[in-house]
Amino acid sequence: MYPRARYSSLPLLQSRFDVSILPIVPAIDNIPADVRTRATNIRLVAFDVDGTLTDGRLWMTEDGREIKAFHVHDGLGIKRLRERGVEIALISARISRAVELRAEQLGIDHVYQGKQDKLGCLEDILRASGIPPEQACYVGDDLPDLPCMRICGLAVAVANARPEVAAVAHWQTSAEGGRGAAREVCDFICAALALQQVPT
Amino acid sequence: MYPRARYSSLPLLQSRFDVSILPIVPAIDNIPADVRTRATNIRLVAFDVDGTLTDGRLWMTEDGREIKAFHVHDGLGIKRLRERGVEIALISARISRAVELRAEQLGIDHVYQGKQDKLGCLEDILRASGIPPEQACYVGDDLPDLPCMRICGLAVAVANARPEVAAVAHWQTSAEGGRGAAREVCDFICAALALQQVPT
Amino acid sequence: MYPRARYSSLPLLQSRFDVSILPIVPAIDNIPADVRTRATNIRLVAFDVDGTLTDGRLWMTEDGREIKAFHVHDGLGIKRLRERGVEIALISARISRAVELRAEQLGIDHVYQGKQDKLGCLEDILRASGIPPEQACYVGDDLPDLPCMRICGLAVAVANARPEVAAVAHWQTSAEGGRGAAREVCDFICAALALQQVPT
Amino acid sequence: MYPRARYSSLPLLQSRFDVSILPIVPAIDNIPADVRTRATNIRLVAFDVDGTLTDGRLWMTEDGREIKAFHVHDGLGIKRLRERGVEIALISARISRAVELRAEQLGIDHVYQGKQDKLGCLEDILRASGIPPEQACYVGDDLPDLPCMRICGLAVAVANARPEVAAVAHWQTSAEGGRGAAREVCDFICAALALQQVPT
Numbered sequence: 001m002y003p004r005a006r007y008s009s010l011p012l013l014q015s016r017f018d019v020s021i022l023p024i025v026p027a028i029d030n031i032p033a034d035v036r037t038r039a040t041n042i043r044l045v046a047f048d049v050d051g052t053l054t055d056g057r058l059w060m061t062e063d064g065r066e067i068k069a070f071h072v073h074d075g076l077g078i079k080r081l082r083e084r085g086v087e088i089a090l091i092s093a094r095i096s097r098a099v100e101l102r103a104e105q106l107g108i109d110h111v112y113q114g115k116q117d118k119l120g121c122l123e124d125i126l127r128a129s130g131i132p133p134e135q136a137c138y139v140g141d142d143l144p145d146l147p148c149m150r151i152c153g154l155a156v157a158v159a160n161a162r163p164e165v166a167a168v169a170h171w172q173t174s175a176e177g178g179r180g181a182a183r184e185v186c187d188f189i190c191a192a193l194a195l196q197q198v199p200t
Numbered sequence: 201m202y203p204r205a206r207y208s209s210l211p212l213l214q215s216r217f218d219v220s221i222l223p224i225v226p227a228i229d230n231i232p233a234d235v236r237t238r239a240t241n242i243r244l245v246a247f248d249v250d251g252t253l254t255d256g257r258l259w260m261t262e263d264g265r266e267i268k269a270f271h272v273h274d275g276l277g278i279k280r281l282r283e284r285g286v287e288i289a290l291i292s293a294r295i296s297r298a299v300e301l302r303a304e305q306l307g308i309d310h311v312y313q314g315k316q317d318k319l320g321c322l323e324d325i326l327r328a329s330g331i332p333p334e335q336a337c338y339v340g341d342d343l344p345d346l347p348c349m350r351i352c353g354l355a356v357a358v359a360n361a362r363p364e365v366a367a368v369a370h371w372q373t374s375a376e377g378g379r380g381a382a383r384e385v386c387d388f389i390c391a392a393l394a395l396q397q398v399p400t
Numbered sequence: 401m402y403p404r405a406r407y408s409s410l411p412l413l414q415s416r417f418d419v420s421i422l423p424i425v426p427a428i429d430n431i432p433a434d435v436r437t438r439a440t441n442i443r444l445v446a447f448d449v450d451g452t453l454t455d456g457r458l459w460m461t462e463d464g465r466e467i468k469a470f471h472v473h474d475g476l477g478i479k480r481l482r483e484r485g486v487e488i489a490l491i492s493a494r495i496s497r498a499v500e501l502r503a504e505q506l507g508i509d510h511v512y513q514g515k516q517d518k519l520g521c522l523e524d525i526l527r528a529s530g531i532p533p534e535q536a537c538y539v540g541d542d543l544p545d546l547p548c549m550r551i552c553g554l555a556v557a558v559a560n561a562r563p564e565v566a567a568v569a570h571w572q573t574s575a576e577g578g579r580g581a582a583r584e585v586c587d588f589i590c591a592a593l594a595l596q597q598v599p600t
Numbered sequence: 601m602y603p604r605a606r607y608s609s610l611p612l613l614q615s616r617f618d619v620s621i622l623p624i625v626p627a628i629d630n631i632p633a634d635v636r637t638r639a640t641n642i643r644l645v646a647f648d649v650d651g652t653l654t655d656g657r658l659w660m661t662e663d664g665r666e667i668k669a670f671h672v673h674d675g676l677g678i679k680r681l682r683e684r685g686v687e688i689a690l691i692s693a694r695i696s697r698a699v700e701l702r703a704e705q706l707g708i709d710h711v712y713q714g715k716q717d718k719l720g721c722l723e724d725i726l727r728a729s730g731i732p733p734e735q736a737c738y739v740g741d742d743l744p745d746l747p748c749m750r751i752c753g754l755a756v757a758v759a760n761a762r763p764e765v766a767a768v769a770h771w772q773t774s775a776e777g778g779r780g781a782a783r784e785v786c787d788f789i790c791a792a793l794a795l796q797q798v799p800t
Binding site: 068070178179180 | 250251256259263342344
Binding site: 051056057058059060061062063064067094141142143162 | 659661665666667668669670671672673675676696697698701702778779780783
């Protein structure tokens with residue numbers, strides 16, 4: 001049922017219950033070789049929140065609360081990437097309890113909000129985890145994400161990223177933030193890691 | 201007023217009050233013959249929730265509540281299908297009171313949430329209802345839906361389904377989840393059942 | 401600044417404060433002559449709610465409340481049409497306090513919810529108002545709207561209407577429900593009424 | 601990494617922490633020369649709210665509260681423009697506490713709601729600030745915005761503006777209201793101001 005040429009080298013495990021080992025079918029062939037190489041080294045993925053895990057909209061209620069729209073596809077991608085041992089971080093300049101709750105649902109360990117200095121925050125995480133920047137991926141959409149993107153081994157801009165951000169990214173997703181962009185990144189890295197582990 | 205060629209064999213009842221017997225005009229001619237045959241046997245339709253009855257977005261409020269967006273067109277389709285004797289089930293991996301409430305509005309009997317093992321859940325429903333898998337339709341959008349789709353007589357992927365899911369489906373809707381995909385499935389099965397009942 | 405050819409016969413009043421007399425620029429030339437003739441007689445416009453004044457989505461919260469998304473453009477269109485003496489009615493099969501509140505904001509007199517028999521409801525309104533069906537316009541999107549559309553002088557389907565509804569409409573808007581469809585109807589009828597009043 | 605030809609004359613400062621001085625890359629070359637000239641004089645930008653800072657949708661809850669969706673990209677654009685000394689005003693015909701809260705987040709000084717006479721309101725702001733109308737920019741989407749747009753040095757219509765509004769605007773954004781339109785205006789004016797300050 002799956003395209004054979006592409007997956008013949010992948011272990012095609014089938015389990016009734018464990019979704020985490022279902023095969024992934026991203027269009028990895030369309031991704032430039034150097035970007036794929038960068039992806040094979042990734043041990044941590046840090047996501048911006050607004051515009052990256054959401055479409056950038058802030059629903060504001062009359063009593064001063066914010067509502068954010070996350071996507072269920074992104075959630076599954078993040079979970080599966082975590083299960084393969086990749087660490088996940090969220091770094092946001094804003095502060096919202098909704099982010100905390102979503103992070104809890106997905107079991108994300110590194111959640112930092114209210115960070116004007118995103119780069120300093122990322123550097124702290126990397127230092128504590130003992131992961132060099134070349135093995136980190138940063139996914140963002142706007143100017144405050146640029147400093148982090150400049151130091152990471154794999155800098156990804158979402159489809160709706162500002163032009164300045166798309167310009168410095170190694171790769172840009174075809175899906176928009178909050179509409180599957182994070183899933184695309186996670187599936188791509190999962191596939192790159194899997195390909196790397198298979199002897200050719 | 202309706203295209204004649206296509207509906208000449210359908211009883212064109214007109215009632216002021218009973219919407220359930222209004223004719224349905226899906227583009228059934230465009231659907232492959234084997235998919236139509238599969239549809240004529242359906243006695244139960246099971247829907248995934250997030251991404252299938254919604255567009256996959258999870259609006260999260262600061263006080264930790266989730267908001268989901270269902271579609272009124274889907275609701276009418278489900279109601280009409282139920283009125284023709286087809287059983288409806290909702291199977292979700294997540295848990296949300298919003299799903300319960302929407303199911304109550306539509307009079308859906310089988311509502312299962314928090315099910316990591318969707319296949320086991322579907323098998324339980326089928327066993328209790330005495331319906332064989334070949335007479336069941338499953339509508340989904342993401343990896344956790346694959347096991348259910350593999351056993352059902354009619355496996356449908358919504359327009360926004362992940363590529364792995366679209367690849368195993370017998371049919372893919374043109375409408376997206378939460379934007380009429382369920383209506384498309386219901387109207388199609390209604391039309392298939394009606395065509396079957398009409399002597400040619 | 402406005403296209404001259406089209407508006408040379410319209411009184412181009414300019415007021416600092418009274419928005420209601422600002423000129424309207426709908427693409428009235430693109431509308432078939434018989435539809436324009438129907439519009440010149442309209443004294444009441446009845447709108448369906450879900451899918452017509454909204455895009456059909458029902459946001460449901462965990463505590464069982466519904467949220468609907470109306471559009472500010474539609475609101476201004478309805479207000480302006482009322483100011484020209486046209487009566488406005490909302491007829492919904494569902495019940496939601498959000499509809500009541502939106503109707504209050506716009507000063508709509510006829511608000512009927514929980515109406516399974518929309519046609520009976522519309523006939524009551526017309527009888528009470530002394531307006532014959534030929535001078536009424538009905539705007540809808542789904543099967544329950546068909547009976548009302550069949551008796552009205554001007555039956556309008558929104559862009560996202562089900563195909564059965566589009567098939568019986570005299571005219572279909574280019575804007576979707578909840579995204580300017582009602583504004584398009586109101587502007588069109590305003591323009592038709594204005595053209596009628598101007599001696600040529 | 602940035603297109604050189606276009607930015608060679610701009611000071612390309614790089615700071616780890618201060619996002620406000622990151623370079624801006626709007627497609628300023630595509631904007632007509634007279635519009636650019638108008639932008640170089642701007643000292644105040646006044647925004648309509650519904651349809652301009654939002655996409656015009658009013659989410660209404662059952663307990664009568666309104667929810668509006670602002671965009672994080674617009675927020676950063678407004679902040680950066682303020683940091684360059686340009687004053688920001690919000691003028692809305694409606695009243696919502698959500699607007700107040702969003703304005704507080706962005707540090708906007710002039711926030712006026714419930715203003716049926718938007719022109720009078722704008723004139724008051726300009727008089728108090730000692731800014732002539734030629735040095736003001738107004739961004740809007742619907743008929744009530746027309747009077748303000750007619751007196752301002754730079755009148756901008758968002759992509760989703762009503763045709764009457766687009767017709768009187770000096771410039772129309774390519775992004776829609778609540779989806780980056782305000783960011784586009786802010787970035788454009790920032791770039792115009794920066795170009796002006798650089799000796800050629």
